[in-house]
């Protein structure tokens with residue numbers, strides 16, 4: 309029997325509620341496919357700050373390093389407390405260091421529009437029908453991590469952030485994007501801003517070299533402003549979108565709402581496999597925390613990605629994805645999904661949605 313050690317970083321506000329449902333689903337899937345999972349709950353973000361005055365204590369990183377994969381809930385606090393030191397430094401104190409420490413340079417964010425949810429999209433159903441795109445975002449370099457300055461010059465404040473990429477950093481993620489495209493619809497679109505930014509010119513040159521090594525994959529290029537527009541006008545044209553850290557941050561939020569709710573989507577952050585970090589792409593939603601209202605699907609689908617990429621079991625991943633899809637197709641909706649025209653559909657809470665998915669998983673052959 310294979311054993312996997314999973315580090316759990318439950319996160320803030322709705323984090324622990326949705327991660328609890330994901331853990332329930334993980335137990336069932338492990339049993340179903342004959343694996344064993346040992347869970348380690350690790351202290352980070354708000355919880356760690358209250359206890360130790362830091363968001364990512366060394367003992368958490370040390371224990372996380374012993375794990376095969378990390379399952380993470382959203383980190384962060386309510387908008388009215390954003391200047392409180394407990395929340396002001398979550399990004400720089402925990403989220404970015406986690407990515408850097410584990411060299412998680414590949415961030416995968418997939419958007420699919422399920423037939424059952426077409427009407428939830430803010431975009432017309434004819435446009436979003438069948439959308440299935442994967443954003444491959446560079447996650448450990450670029451403007452997020454480049455040199456920063458702040459100074460006073462001629463009596464006024466001035467600040468800068470530098471976008472720096474090395475050829476090797478672009479090549480390694482471009483290679484991933486082409487490899488993923490081969491398992492999908494064989495198309496890669498590079499998104500950058502090569503008409504203005506020198507770093508984007510390098511992205512384009514290096515990616516063209518990689519494209520030449522993979523002639524069976526269709527390759528095209530869009531400037532980021534046009535890509536933002538195309539995501540709304542004609543999102544079906546995309547299969548794999550390859551892009552840098554900053555553009556990937558923005559475009560992945562935009563892409564996620566094509567499906568109607570950001571509450572549905574997981575992400576995988578990968579470096580040297582099989583280790584990976586899996587988490588919802590949405591935030592900690594303080595306003596609905598503790599009320600059994602949050603949608604646990606993004607956390608549950610994060611577990612699916614963990615089985616696919618870290619535990620090398622595409623069948624376990626697919627079993628979870630099919631269970632989620634079956635429950636949504638039957639019409640069950642959490643609050644975020646109960647859009648207009650859905651009044652007669654049942655609305656379920658966080659725990660009930662978790663239970664429905666567990667039952668659907670047990671019923672699958």
Ligand code: IPM
Nearest residue numbers: 399400403404556557560589
């Ligand atoms: C994301 C988030 C993070 C990012 C923040 C919280 C640092 O927006 O994962 O997309 O910008 O990468």
Ligand code: MG
Nearest residue numbers: 557558560561
């Ligand atoms: Mg973001």
